[in-house]
Amino acid sequence: MFEVNNNKMNDERIDDIGDNHVGTSAKNPLRDDAFDLSDQEKIAKIQESVKDILETLGMDLTDDSMQGTPKRVAKSFVNEIFMGLNPANMPKASTFENNYNYGEMLVEKNIVVYSTCEHHLLPIIGRAHVAYISGGRVIGLSKMNRLVEYFSKRPQVQERLTMQIVQAMQEALGTQDVACVIDAKHLCVNSRGIKDIESSTVTAEFGGKFKEKNTKREFLDYLKMNTDFN
Ligand SMILES: [Zn+2]
Numbered sequence: 001m002f003e004v005n006n007n008k009m010n011d012e013r014i015d016d017i018g019d020n021h022v023g024t025s026a027k028n029p030l031r032d033d034a035f036d037l038s039d040q041e042k043i044a045k046i047q048e049s050v051k052d053i054l055e056t057l058g059m060d061l062t063d064d065s066m067q068g069t070p071k072r073v074a075k076s077f078v079n080e081i082f083m084g085l086n087p088a089n090m091p092k093a094s095t096f097e098n099n100y101n102y103g104e105m106l107v108e109k110n111i112v113v114y115s116t117c118e119h120h121l122l123p124i125i126g127r128a129h130v131a132y133i134s135g136g137r138v139i140g141l142s143k144m145n146r147l148v149e150y151f152s153k154r155p156q157v158q159e160r161l162t163m164q165i166v167q168a169m170q171e172a173l174g175t176q177d178v179a180c181v182i183d184a185k186h187l188c189v190n191s192r193g194i195k196d197i198e199s200s201t202v203t204a205e206f207g208g209k210f211k212e213k214n215t216k217r218e219f220l221d222y223l224k225m226n227t228d229f230n
Helices: 011-020 039-056 069-081 141-152 158-173 213-224
Strands: 095-097 105-117 123-133 137-139 178-186 201-206
Touching: 039 069, 105 141, 105 158, 105 178, 105 213, 123 141, 123 158, 123 213, 137 141, 137 158, 141 158, 158 178, 158 201, 178 213
Parallel strands: none
Antiparallel strands: 095 137, 105 123, 123 178, 178 201
16 A cells, blocks of 8 residues: 655656556545535536536537536436445345354355446446355345445445455454455556556455465355356
8 A cells, every 4th residue: 555645646646546556545535524515415516517527628518419418427426326435325234143054155256346446437347256154144145236336336446345345244244254356347447548458357355264275265166167047
């Protein structure tokens, strides 16, 4: 991790952080006043800003096709693609007692990740694979998808996203034995800059028993299983 001194933040440093995809903190860098404005107030403000950007680019916003664009973008920023910034939107990760005493690993594979790179505001698209070993509590399968979705809907770096998913699962389940692997394409790499359309980025976080070689191996082996039922 790299310390950021805002006073020294110049253009070169900004480019460096973006090009190297360096996350500066394990938490999303939110200000204390992040939720002083209501969602409606945010939408109104962002709408004006997007209008400004498009007009600066020379777009004619009286054109039928683009008239509603600033509002559409503002609504999607607040209600959809960045909705996970607001803790009020955190899904309730209700857990249950492990009544059937299933003691092995549970793996939820191929959870779709649709996130946004915080350096370029371009999409990160991929799959998350999440696993845990119950320490007495179990979690609904769809809750795992919802947690992945919630943390994805933020300006993100993939490493942080991976860690946040594991931490939230650990807290919900009361066990350290949680792991997550994410394999994703960053459109900022695929469509601009170096324009490498083939590359993808893999990140992993292994907690508790998943740090042990055999458990980690077992989890990674499950990811290789063919789950294409078509
Ligand atoms: Zn990027």
